[in-house]
Amino acid sequence: MRFTARIAAFGLVCFLAACAAPDPVEEDLPDMGDFRLEYNIVVAENMRRVSPSRNATQQEWIDALTAEVDRRFGGYEGDRLYHIAINVDGFSLAPPGIPVVLAPKSVLVISANVWDDAAQIKLHEEPERITVFEGVSAASIFGSGLIRTREEQMDILARNAVRRVQLWMLQNPDWFNIDPDAAAVDAAEIEAIADASETDVAIPEDVEPEAVSN
Template sequence: MISLARRVVVGLSFLALVACSDAKMVTEDTPLVNLGDFTLGHNVVVATDMQKAPFSRNATEEEVETALKAAMQARFGRYDGDKLYHIGIKVDAYGLAAPGIPVVFTPKSVLVLTVNIWDDAQGKKLTDKPKLLTVFESLSGETLIGSGLTRTKQEQLDILTRNAALKVERWLLENGEWFGIDPVAPETTDADEAKAALAVLAPDAVPETPNATKSN
């Protein structure tokens, strides 16, 4: 059985170079990227039946939905293009690193999302299949020992959801043809995202510690 700790290392190996630092709070000074004719229409976030990762703090569906919807609105509500686009997000899984976990495990907070987008003028969904995105806290001196020891649950949620909104923005840029602009090169592949998500969603994800003993 592959442990969750090892699975998370695998996931982070694909994504750590992409998420070099946590997204900062969006302010009026936060620069806009070129999203062509994009304007945010419906901002839908659903966390029904989301899976909780092992060794995670508890979070309610409402808490996750509220935090992610606010982060999406803060980042995308600033755009004023000529066309409306609706974004729908399903939260498949979450993990909010809990305090008191052995240092060798050092769980990182994570969100696993599936995202769709609709073109309002055309009345159709632009995504052939939902886009899977796996979002971590960045690695830093503060989180190397597990952010459960250094951040509150709300701080973890705020950082994760800001990171998620930024990653959605990057995904939109990678599909710039939707908005009449040239697309940018993807930073990760669908396979990378799926492997990282496996760290959270695998049914056999049970962490190991050096002092763990096997029961007979």
């Protein structure tokens, strides 16, 4: 009986994995008007880890997010230079948990800023606070820590976060001289993909964040 139950559980994992949301790497990137990436800045000095969580250093998050910003924005060849600056505010990387009952999820919180290089100004008053979760998959049922490695969790969260940064940018088409109607269509498509690719899980308010250093 136990063997049969294990086979059934394994089959469910495979089925759910096959139904996972598309990887952001496979998405068609939208038009960004005048945008061309100049500086790609990621900092994590004030990053906090929310338990329960696997460990990750400031530099590991910097590397993951820097690589994803380069991948998503590095190919644009507009006529005007812009800087994207991201601050890593907090994270939780789900450790292995008890399937279904205690299946912890992973979360990443960042603050984003966009600068116009020629005008030497930030294009908005306050940083854009963005919270993202892992993609929907077998991990949503059995616990991300059982299904994914720490590095896979970080890569997925970085991709989801930078996708949300682009969505925010498309919601401000005047910054990049993008046709508003086209930007609205692209933003709606990205938002639909983002909503389908993340699991909405709240961080308990009574959990005390931990400072994380290199």
